[in-house]
Amino acid sequence: xxxxxxxxxxxxxxxxxxxxxxxxxxxxxxxxxxxxxxxxxxxxxxxxxxxxxxxxxxxxxxxxxxxxxxxxxxxxxxxxxxxxxxxxxxxxxxxxxxxxxxxxxxxxxxxxxxxxxxxxxxxxxxxxxxxxxxxxxxxxxxxxxxxxxxxxxxxxxxxxxxxxxxxxxxxxxxxxxxxxxxxxxxxxxxxxxxxxxxxxxxxxxxxxxxxxxxxxxxxxxxxxxxxxxxxxxxxxxxxxxxxxxxxxxxxxxxxxxxxxxxxxxxxxxxxxxxxxxxxxxxxxxxxxxxxxxxxxxxxxxxxxxxxxxxxxxxxxxxxxxxxxxxxxxxx
Amino acid sequence: xxxxxxxxxxxxxxxxxxxxxxxxxxxxxxxxxxxxxxxxxxxxxxxxxxxxxxxxxxxxxxxxxxxxxxxxxxxxxxxxxxxxxxxxxxxxxxxxxxxxxxxxxxxxxxxxxxxxxxxxxxxxxxxxxxxxxxxxxxxxxxxxxxxxxxxxxxxxxxxxxxxxxxxxxxxxxxxxxxxxxxxxxxxxxxxxxxxxxxxxxxxxxxxxxxxxxxxxxxxxxxxxxxxxxxxxxxxxxxxxxxxxxxxxxxxxxxxxxxxxxxxxxxxxxxxxxxxxxxxxxxxxxxxxxxxxxxxxxxxxxxxxxxxxxxxxxxxxxxxxxxxxxxxxxxx
Numbered sequence: 001x002x003x004x005x006x007x008x009x010x011x012x013x014x015x016x017x018x019x020x021x022x023x024x025x026x027x028x029x030x031x032x033x034x035x036x037x038x039x040x041x042x043x044x045x046x047x048x049x050x051x052x053x054x055x056x057x058x059x060x061x062x063x064x065x066x067x068x069x070x071x072x073x074x075x076x077x078x079x080x081x082x083x084x085x086x087x088x089x090x091x092x093x094x095x096x097x098x099x100x101x102x103x104x105x106x107x108x109x110x111x112x113x114x115x116x117x118x119x120x121x122x123x124x125x126x127x128x129x130x131x132x133x134x135x136x137x138x139x140x141x142x143x144x145x146x147x148x149x150x151x152x153x154x155x156x157x158x159x160x161x162x163x164x165x166x167x168x169x170x171x172x173x174x175x176x177x178x179x180x181x182x183x184x185x186x187x188x189x190x191x192x193x194x195x196x197x198x199x200x201x202x203x204x205x206x207x208x209x210x211x212x213x214x215x216x217x218x219x220x221x222x223x224x225x226x227x228x229x230x231x232x233x234x235x236x237x238x239x240x241x242x243x244x245x246x247x248x249x250x251x252x253x254x255x256x257x258x259x260x261x262x263x264x265x266x267x268x269x270x271x272x273x274x275x276x277x278x279x280x281x282x283x284x285x286x287x288x289x290x291x292x293x294x295x296x297x298x299x300x301x302x303x304x305x306x307x308x309x310x311x312x313x314x315x316x317x318x319x320x321x322x323x324x325x326x327x328x329x330x331x
Numbered sequence: 332x333x334x335x336x337x338x339x340x341x342x343x344x345x346x347x348x349x350x351x352x353x354x355x356x357x358x359x360x361x362x363x364x365x366x367x368x369x370x371x372x373x374x375x376x377x378x379x380x381x382x383x384x385x386x387x388x389x390x391x392x393x394x395x396x397x398x399x400x401x402x403x404x405x406x407x408x409x410x411x412x413x414x415x416x417x418x419x420x421x422x423x424x425x426x427x428x429x430x431x432x433x434x435x436x437x438x439x440x441x442x443x444x445x446x447x448x449x450x451x452x453x454x455x456x457x458x459x460x461x462x463x464x465x466x467x468x469x470x471x472x473x474x475x476x477x478x479x480x481x482x483x484x485x486x487x488x489x490x491x492x493x494x495x496x497x498x499x500x501x502x503x504x505x506x507x508x509x510x511x512x513x514x515x516x517x518x519x520x521x522x523x524x525x526x527x528x529x530x531x532x533x534x535x536x537x538x539x540x541x542x543x544x545x546x547x548x549x550x551x552x553x554x555x556x557x558x559x560x561x562x563x564x565x566x567x568x569x570x571x572x573x574x575x576x577x578x579x580x581x582x583x584x585x586x587x588x589x590x591x592x593x594x595x596x597x598x599x600x601x602x603x604x605x606x607x608x609x610x611x612x613x614x615x616x617x618x619x620x621x622x623x624x625x626x627x628x629x630x631x632x633x634x635x636x637x638x639x640x641x642x643x644x645x646x647x648x649x650x651x652x653x654x655x656x657x658x659x660x661x662x
Contacts, residue, residue, distance in 0.1 A: 134557030134589055191527040198526050198561045226465030226568040226611050230529045233554075234561030258465055275603070280557050 003095050003120055003185040004063035007034040008052060008087070012080055013042040014069040020045035022097065023068025025183050029158045029173075033185070035060040040079055045069065054086045064120070066182055067096035074100050076108075085111045095120035097178030122181040124192050125201070132199030132238050134280055139209030142331060143241040144219035144290070145273045147264050149228060149256045151249040152292035152319070153219035154180050156327075159290075159319035160245065161216045163328035170213040174205050176235065180218045190220055191231055198231065202238025214331060215239075219247065223272055224264045225255055236273065240280045243287045243331055244273055246314075250304055251295040266312060287330040288315035334426050334451055334516040335394035338365040339383060339418070343411055344373040345400040351376035353428065354399025356514050360489045360504075364516070366391040371410055376400065385417045395451070397513055398427035405431050407439075416442040426451035428509030453512040455523050456532070463530030463569050465611055470540030473662060474572040475550035475621070476604045478595050480559060480587040482580040483623035483650070484550035485511050487658075490621075490650035491576065492547045494659035501544040505536050507566065511549045521551055522562055529562065533569025545662060546570075550578065554603055555595045556586055567604065571611045574618045574662055575604055577645075581635055582626040597643060618661040619646035 007026065014020040026033055027047045036052035039045075047068075052060065065087040071080070076098075084094050084102075088111040094102060102108050102119040112119050120126070142160065144153040157173055158180075164171035173180070175187025188201045206215040217239045221228030246266050255261040270286055277284040289308060293301035301318060309316040315326045338357065345351040357364055358378045367383035370376075378399075383391065396418040402411070407429075415425050415433075419442040425433060433439050433450040443450050451457070473491065475484040488504055489511075495502035504511070506518025519532045537546040548570045552559030577597050586592040601617055608615040620639060624632035632649060640647040646657045 132558040134592060191525075193526050194522075195524050195526060195529050195562045195565070196522040196559065199558050223564075223607075224610060227463040227530050228527065229568050229607075230561040230563075230565030231526045232561075233564040234526070237557040237560050261465060272606070276554075276560075279555060 003066070003182070004093055005033050005185050006062055007064050007066045008054070008057035008062040008092065009034045009037045009047055009049065009068045010065050010083065011037055011039045011043050011045045011047070012067070012069045012071070013040045014045035017045045020047070020069045022179050022182055023047055025179055026066065026068060029162070029183050035062050038065070038083065040083070054083065054090050054092070058090050058092065062092060064093045064095050067094070067098060071098055071100060076100055076105055081105070081107050084108055088112050088115050088117045091115065091117070093118040093120060095122060095182060097122045097182055099123070122178045123189055125189055129188070129193060129197040129201035129204055131196060132203050134237065134240070136281070137203070137206070137208045137240060138211060139213045139215065140242045141206055141215045141217060141239055142243040142245060142287070143217040143235060143239045144245045144247050145232065145236070145269065146219055146222045146247040147224060147266065147269050148222050148249065148252060149225055151247050151252070152290060153247045156245055156247050156290035156319050156324065157216045157218045158183070159324035160327050163324040164214060164216070164331070167328055169328070170210060171216055172213070174215050174217045176202070176205070176218045176220050190235065191228070195230070198234030199238035202235055206239060217241070223269070223276070226258070226261065233276065236276050237280050241277050241284055242281060243285055244277060245327055246270060246273070246286060246289045247292070248289060249292040266308065270312070286314060288317065288327045290319050290324065290327065291316055293318045293321065334397070334513070335424055336364050336516055337393055338395050338397045339385070339388035339393040339423065340365045340368045340378055340380065340399045341396050341414065342368055342370045342374050342376045342378070343398070343400045343402070344371045345376035348376045351378070351400045353510050353513055354378055354397070356510050357397065357399060360493070360514050366393050369396070369414060371414070385414065385421050385423070389421050389423065393423060395424040395426050398425070398429060402429055402431060407431055407436055412436070412438050415439055419443050419446050419448045422446065422448070424449040424451060426453060426513060428453045428513055430454070453509045454520055456520055460519070460524060460528040460532035460535055462527060463534050465568065465571070467612070468534070468537070468539045468571065469542060470544045470546065471573045472537055472546045472548060472570055473574040473576060473618070474548045474566060474570045475576045475578050476563065476567070476600065477550055477553045477578040478555060478597065478600050479553050479580065479583060480556055482578050482583070483621060484578045487576055487578050487621035487650050487655065488547045488549045489514070490655035491658050494655040495545060495547070495662070498659055500659070501541060502547055503544070505546050505548045507533070507536070507549045507551050521566065522559070526561070529565035530569035533566055537570060548572070554600070554607070557589070557592065564607065567607050568611050572608050572615055573612060574616055575608060576658055577601060577604070577617060577620045578623070579620060580623040597639065601643070617645060619648065619658045621650050621655065621658065622647055624649045624652065
């Protein structure tokens with residue numbers, strides 16, 4: 001999966017900023033990736049980029065129109081289609097992570113075929129992956145693992161990459177989900193890969209590299225989440241991490257989507273994740289914790305971080321409040 | 332996945348008995364499932380069933396022709412095609428677990444369509460599966476987990492089902508691989524299921540049941556096998572086992588297909604598998620070990636079993652040499 005950059009960010013008729021969170025992620029983490037934004041009447045999101053028509057975006061060098069907004073009711077509307085077809089006809093590719101696949105939209109398929117353009121549905125793999133072989137690779141890898149799904153693993157990995165690059169070190173965020181893929185323009189949509197090839201897909205995503213280069217791998221699911229633990233396991237064994245960052249959201253009362261399951265603590269995650277990772281990399285270490293304290297006050301957040309740090313003896317930070325500098329130092 | 336029985340076992344031009352191991356599995360474990368066998372000139376396998384032409388098999392009640400032999404060079408030959416088309420035209424479905432898919436063979440697709448018959452490629456899922464929800468289900472489940480791939484998990488599960496049924500108890504072997512699916516006529520080809528739906532597929536395979544009914548779930552992969560551990564994890568969390576049987580092959584010097592990985596011991600597997608299973612079923616227990624001693628002499632096998640039993644304090648048997656009666660008793 002590889003998207004041509006720079007992007008034109010399509011915000012459509014986003015009813016509120018939250019609906020455009022994919023565009024916001026690109027804006028936050030790859031500010032140079034987009035040359036402008038395209039908004040339709042009624043759009044209530046704004047990335048602070050120049051508003052552009054399709055021809056203006058082409059003139060500014062845009063190669064791919066990225067749909068940075070969720071579509072309402074799972075339908076790609078007439079108004080959306082008009083813009084997307086125009087983009088294809090004028091020479092841009094179109095990329096999206098929608099449930100509604102671009103490749104199932106007849107007008108888009110026709111326009112892409114007529115103009116030799118690509119439709120990227122980043123929700124689905126677009127290439128075959130090998131079966132994993134577990135062989136040691138050169139370079140270093142750090143993986144974010146969580147006590148639950150959706151507890152800040154992507155954010156943590158992006159913040160860690162940023163801190164590493166700011167410190168002048170070699171690092172690459174490696175996306176394993178659709179938002180991460182749209183942000184970086186490449187990656188593996190791991191939850192859509194066929195079971196036998198999960199570990200091999202992660203190996204392909206994090207190949208041999210310079211000895212001082214770090215792949216910062218986006219985590220998925222949780223070893224403790226019965227619906228998705230197999231995906232997490234494949235990330236650990238395929239990712240062959242030298243280092244783990246433990247991610248946690250301290251106010252959650254149950255596993256995401258499963259009210260009948262308690263959320264484990266960091267002290268449960270640490271030994272299990274480490275034991276499994278050492279099967280493929282005996283040198284693996286847990287280097288710190290990234291806590292999503294968005295639901296806490298500043299004072300409560302700082303108290304929680306200090307207390308957790310004392311308890312576990314590991315750097316504990318909130319990457320949103322504090323950045324991931326201390327985790328980068330720990331690597 | 333559900334195949335109409337009884338079967339006609341197609342042995343083709345099997346060069347030796349080993350090439351017909353799928354047919355042998357059906358013969359061993361579901362002796363009433365097949366009314367006859369069909370052999371082509373040069374066939375060196377024999378299931379001891381009546382040799383039948385397609386019309387004779389139809390007259391004997393056969394509903395599905397099962398390809399019980401591997402095809403040479405990945406090609407379905409002219410000679411095979413002739414028989415398979417005849418079977419479809421006379422009213423049988425055709426089922427196979429070949430790498431070469433039936434659905435990609437034009438003559439077979441045409442014959443199936445003309446005669447309203449099914450082509451079952453059991454290597455691939457033929458229905459959507461839900462995302463797992465980890466909710467406790469009624470009935471009991473036992474899962475075979477292994478120190479490695481291909482160490483006897485399917486055999487163990489089938490032997491355990493047999494011992495349970497012979498003791499007058501309620502049990503159902505639940506197939507998770509292609510050979511198991513052809514043997515029982517139903518199941519989930521778990522290694523071909525998309526990552527997000529693995530646990531849900533196992534839940535769908537082992538639904539609510541009578542309180543005294545045991546699903547005997549075929550294991551796949553190994554928690555210690557870097558290529559396939561995610562599949563094993565999904566089986567443990569989706570299968571929600573009340574009981575685990577640990578499977579092991581004591582003479583193997585490295586993990587299957589991975590010469591750079593040692594095989595763990597049963598003492599490594601026991602605590603890890605149990606910890607993971609208790610996430611979804613706090614009552615889960617390890618009830619015994621099934622050792623594949625085919626590579627040992629009778630004396631060495633008995634000595635190994637006795638020694639392992641003393642060390643682990645669990646019933647340790649070879650299901651091929653001894654049957655799985657002691658495991659059934661332990662349930």
